[in-house]
Amino acid sequence: MYKKEFEIIFGYAKNKVDDIEILFSANKSFSTKINEQLIEAFNYADSKGIGVRVIKDGKVGYAYTEKFDEETFGMIVDEAVANAKCSEDDEIEVMENYPSVDKKLNIYSEELDKVDVKEKIQFAKDMEKFAKATDNRVFNVPFAQFGNGTTYSRIENSKGLCKEEKQNFAYAYVGALSQENDDKRVGVEFIIGRDFSKFKAKELAEKSVKKSTALLGGESIKSGSFPVIFNNEMMATMLSTFSGIFSAKSVQEGRSLLKGKLGQFIANEKVTIKDDGLYPEGFSTSAFDSEGYPSQTTILILNGRLRSYLHSTITARKDGVNSTGNGSRNYKNTLGISHTNFYLEKGQHKETDLYNKYDRVIEIVAMQGMHSGANVISGDFSLSAEGFLYENGKRKYSLKPFTISGNILQLFKDVDMIADNFIFDMSSMGSASVLVKQLAISG
Amino acid sequence: MLDKRLIEKVIDKALSNGADFAEVFAENSYISRISFNDSKTKQSIAGKDFGAGVRVFYGTTAIYAYTNDLSEISLLAAADAVSKAANGNSNKKIIDLTKKTFEDIHPILIPNNTISKEEKIDFIRKINKASRDFNDQITQVDINMLEKMQHIMIANSEGLWAEDDRNYTRIYVTSIASKGSEKQTGSEGPGAFKGYEFIQKIDPEELGRKTARMAVTMLNAEYAPSGNFPVVIDNGFGGVIFHEACGHALETTSVAKGASVFTGKIGKQIANPVVTAIDDGTIANEWGSENIDDEGLPTKKTVLIEKGILKSYMVDKMGGIKTGYEPTGSGRRQSYKFAPASRMRNTYIAAGKNKLEELITSVDNGIYAKKMGGGSVMPGTGNFNFSVAEGYLIKHGKITTPIRGATLIGNGADVLHKISMVADNLDMAQGMCGSVSGSIPTNVGQPAIKVDEILVGGRK
Numbered sequence: 001m002y003k004k005e006f007e008i009i010f011g012y013a014k015n016k017v018d019d020i021e022i023l024f025s026a027n028k029s030f031s032t033k034i035n036e037q038l039i040e041a042f043n044y045a046d047s048k049g050i051g052v053r054v055i056k057d058g059k060v061g062y063a064y065t066e067k068f069d070e071e072t073f074g075m076i077v078d079e080a081v082a083n084a085k086c087s088e089d090d091e092i093e094v095m096e097n098y099p100s101v102d103k104k105l106n107i108y109s110e111e112l113d114k115v116d117v118k119e120k121i122q123f124a125k126d127m128e129k130f131a132k133a134t135d136n137r138v139f140n141v142p143f144a145q146f147g148n149g150t151t152y153s154r155i156e157n158s159k160g161l162c163k164e165e166k167q168n169f170a171y172a173y174v175g176a177l178s179q180e181n182d183d184k185r186v187g188v189e190f191i192i193g194r195d196f197s198k199f200k201a202k203e204l205a206e207k208s209v210k211k212s213t214a215l216l217g218g219e220s221i222k223s224g225s226f227p228v229i230f231n232n233e234m235m236a237t238m239l240s241t242f243s244g245i246f247s248a249k250s251v252q253e254g255r256s257l258l259k260g261k262l263g264q265f266i267a268n269e270k271v272t273i274k275d276d277g278l279y280p281e282g283f284s285t286s287a288f289d290s291e292g293y294p295s296q297t298t299i300l301i302l303n304g305r306l307r308s309y310l311h312s313t314i315t316a317r318k319d320g321v322n323s324t325g326n327g328s329r330n331y332k333n334t335l336g337i338s339h340t341n342f343y344l345e346k347g348q349h350k351e352t353d354l355y356n357k358y359d360r361v362i363e364i365v366a367m368q369g370m371h372s373g374a375n376v377i378s379g380d381f382s383l384s385a386e387g388f389l390y391e392n393g394k395r396k397y398s399l400k401p402f403t404i405s406g407n408i409l410q411l412f413k414d415v416d417m418i419a420d421n422f423i424f425d426m427s428s429m430g431s432a433s434v435l436v437k438q439l440a441i442s443g
Numbered sequence: 444m445l446d447k448r449l450i451e452k453v454i455d456k457a458l459s460n461g462a463d464f465a466e467v468f469a470e471n472s473y474i475s476r477i478s479f480n481d482s483k484t485k486q487s488i489a490g491k492d493f494g495a496g497v498r499v500f501y502g503t504t505a506i507y508a509y510t511n512d513l514s515e516i517s518l519l520a521a522a523d524a525v526s527k528a529a530n531g532n533s534n535k536k537i538i539d540l541t542k543k544t545f546e547d548i549h550p551i552l553i554p555n556n557t558i559s560k561e562e563k564i565d566f567i568r569k570i571n572k573a574s575r576d577f578n579d580q581i582t583q584v585d586i587n588m589l590e591k592m593q594h595i596m597i598a599n600s601e602g603l604w605a606e607d608d609r610n611y612t613r614i615y616v617t618s619i620a621s622k623g624s625e626k627q628t629g630s631e632g633p634g635a636f637k638g639y640e641f642i643q644k645i646d647p648e649e650l651g652r653k654t655a656r657m658a659v660t661m662l663n664a665e666y667a668p669s670g671n672f673p674v675v676i677d678n679g680f681g682g683v684i685f686h687e688a689c690g691h692a693l694e695t696t697s698v699a700k701g702a703s704v705f706t707g708k709i710g711k712q713i714a715n716p717v718v719t720a721i722d723d724g725t726i727a728n729e730w731g732s733e734n735i736d737d738e739g740l741p742t743k744k745t746v747l748i749e750k751g752i753l754k755s756y757m758v759d760k761m762g763g764i765k766t767g768y769e770p771t772g773s774g775r776r777q778s779y780k781f782a783p784a785s786r787m788r789n790t791y792i793a794a795g796k797n798k799l800e801e802l803i804t805s806v807d808n809g810i811y812a813k814k815m816g817g818g819s820v821m822p823g824t825g826n827f828n829f830s831v832a833e834g835y836l837i838k839h840g841k842i843t844t845p846i847r848g849a850t851l852i853g854n855g856a857d858v859l860h861k862i863s864m865v866a867d868n869l870d871m872a873q874g875m876c877g878s879v880s881g882s883i884p885t886n887v888g889q890p891a892i893k894v895d896e897i898l899v900g901g902r903k
Contacts, residue, residue, distance in 0.1 A: 038502070041507070042505070042506040043506075043509075043782065044509070045780065046512075047780065048511060061488075063489050063490050064490035066494055067491050067511070080489075083488065083489060086487055086560045087487065088484045089484070117528075140700070140702060142700065142702045255619055257624055259624075333488070334478065334487075334488050368821050368826070369829070373828055378627055384826065384850070384852050384900070401852070403669065403828075403852060405669075405850075405900060442898075442900050
């Protein structure tokens with residue numbers, strides 16, 4: 001697909017650049033939102049874009065376009081060259097023809113692309129209907145959404161690299177809002193997958209309702225330091241918020257807490273964190289990254305000790321190591337680093353063991369303010385949270401919204417037990433529930 | 444952008460299965476970003492966003508499809524897709540399109556593409572130098588210059604047809620101060636609906652020192668206390684709380700769903716009588732201003748709350764259908780990739796009569812939030828959580844020690860009643876507001892306000 005476009009750009013760039021990489025992606029997606037059994041939104045998208053990265057006199061420049069014609073293709077090459085001329089970056093960027101991964105990834109399902117739109121709409125309607133029917137304290141279902149998307153991407157460079165890939169996924173989520181007296185609580189449940197037959201509207205709806213109603217009528221908690229359980233979803237959210245500290249680019253630019261810590265214990269020895277671009281059937285799984293470099297499994301923290309950062313070939317060259325296949329960009333952006341399927345490895349413990357360890361423990365099941373209350377650079381967080389108080393392993397009552405605060409590295413050090421209830425969230429962050437020795441709580 | 448005959452054909456096609464309304468939005472934008480850190484110009488990118496979206500309504504259902512192939516075949520295919528999702532019984536036809544003209548209330552003096560990249564980079568270097576020279580503890584300065592020129596075209600089945608140009612310029616600076624492995628940041632991101640004349644009015648040294656001072660102050664600050672305190676929130680970006688915790692709940696997207704605490708409250712006292720709040724797209728060349736909204740309606744000045752009484756919501760076309768209120772020119776979207784929705788423009792609490800000093804002296808033991816950081820609000824409940832980017836303790840009516848890691852936790856509807864004093868120092872600050880129709884430029888604003896009691900989450 002789109003061979004002609006690549007040929008035009010390569011042809012125009014010849015003699016104008018030392019090297020050029022062309023990144024193309026085309027996306028077809030659908031989403032629908034239901035409110036009061038009516039379709040509130042119904043969107044189709046069919047879009048594509050081309051981004052170029054050029055090397056000219058050792059410097060790098062970028063440009064992109066969503067307008068596909070010969071004149072604009074020429075313009076983006078010229079713009080990229082002009083941008084390269086302004087660059088003062090002395091890091092060496094090289095383009096190569098990297099090898100390919102020889103592994104079946106199963107990231108595209110033909111069946112999924114054939115699901116009839118009527119079924120998708122019905123699915124979203126069912127989620128809302130079941131959520132309302134489950135409990136009479138549910139007074140609103142603010143989200144009942146289904147969506148799916150298929151992306152084709154292709155990358156070529158002037159060194160002969162040529163790779164392409166197609167992947168798809170579908171997701172659904174439902175949020176229930178319940179009320180008792182003056183207390184209102186939200187519960188959200190989601191699924192992401194490639195097998196539509198595994199999408200169960202009733203199950204998702206009931207879980208979302210249960211999450212919201214369980215929190216109703218909370219008691220206040222006195223401020224202090226408590227042992228805390230982050231349930232699997234919330235631990236994944238914490239990882240998602242702070243995953244940027246593992247980026248070698250952040251480290252090299254002096255904006256990561258992990259600078260100079262390679263080989264050191266930065267977490268409790270129970271903690272192992274991995275990034276796996278080849279995770280079977282994952283939703284951030286891909287055979288190659290945005291430089292065309294082959295994906296891999298990277299151990300970041302092994303039994304508490306920092307083993308590696310996430311690298312592109314550029315940061316890797318600077319550190320004298322190999323890329324980890326985490327070079328990342330879409331056609332509209334410059335090359336950076338991002339995680340793929342990123343997870344805290346599960347432990348051996350049953351979830352119940354975590355509740356039994358201390359006389360009093362607070363379980364966190366919802367958090368807000370990740371964008372405001374978490375500082376990725378300092379590692380400090382202060383977040384509004386919801387959850388339950390447990391005494392002697394028994395759920396005592398739900399709590400009125402409270403604040404948790406601390407620092408992510410301290411939290412890694414305070415990890416006490418890790419359960420075996422592993423999940424991936426919608427952003428490909430994975431974790432099981434984690435018991436943390438102590439955390440500051442203010443009610 | 445598109446010829447009249449083609450637009451008419453596309454709209455007719457979109458209406459063909461009984462839709463009540465059809466609209467075409469097309470965009471051709473040029474975007475440029477220069478990224479600077481490590482005292483060097485690093486990654487520069489420029490590009491073209493290009494595409495069109497077709498939207499139809501039937502009843503209260505909105506259907507949207509977009510493509511970036513603007514050929515007749517592709518646009519008709521998009522129109523066909525949306526028409527098939529409709530199954531109404533209307534048999535509307537497009538009304539004759541007449542090109543609408545309107546006054547350009549936000550003139551651009553110096554188009555960004557007439558200034559060389561070298562001149563822009565020189566300006567950035569001055570910010571970087573001033574910031575690093577401020578203090579040894581400054582270890583990194585990130586600077587991004589963003590420029591966007593957006594050409595839009597909107598036409599609909601009611602005969603509306605309009606085109607406009609928008610020009611945005613913004614410079615975003617973050618200084619990082621370090622001590623051991625501890626790091627704190629200070630940020631400023633001034634922007635305007637202007638050309639390069641906006642940058643020329645900025646003093647780069649002052650901007651660099653400002654972010655550095657903030658980062659260093661916070662690096663050497665103590666952890667904030669926890670508990671309920673009176674809080675004085677200073678002007679400018681302090682308005683983010685009103686924006687997030689009240690503004691979004693006054694958009695018809697949320698009102699119509701009944702998901703807003705302000706549903707059915709027009710004419711009612713929802714805030715302390717000292718509070719008047721306005722959403723205004725007409726302020727000349729402000730970041731959140733425009734001539735017409737993304738549905739082609741002229742922008743307006745909308746009084747939301749007057750002396751504590753709820754006067755108006757922010758209404759887009761679909762919001763108008765759902766709630767019965769007249770659209771307020773508030774239909775906005777990030778790009779052709781989004782259907783428009785009711786959104787904020789320049790939203791602010793109007794100036795009051797008190798002096799900032801009077802607010803401070805009225806507090807015996809509390810917090811002065813000089814600069815707010817970002818935050819979020821839980822939909823449906825209005826519970827919010829905002830970080831204080833630069834904060835201080837107030838003791839016996841005086842600003843004392845700097846504090847860090849503080850968050851303000853509360854409820855939007857509740858806090859409006861607890862605003863007891865409003866100062867006279869109204870100022871605005873720029874932000875990108877993310878919501879259903881994408882990320883759009885909006886101003887937040889307020890004078891200093893005193894909130895009698897709010898939960899402060901800290902670490903002590």
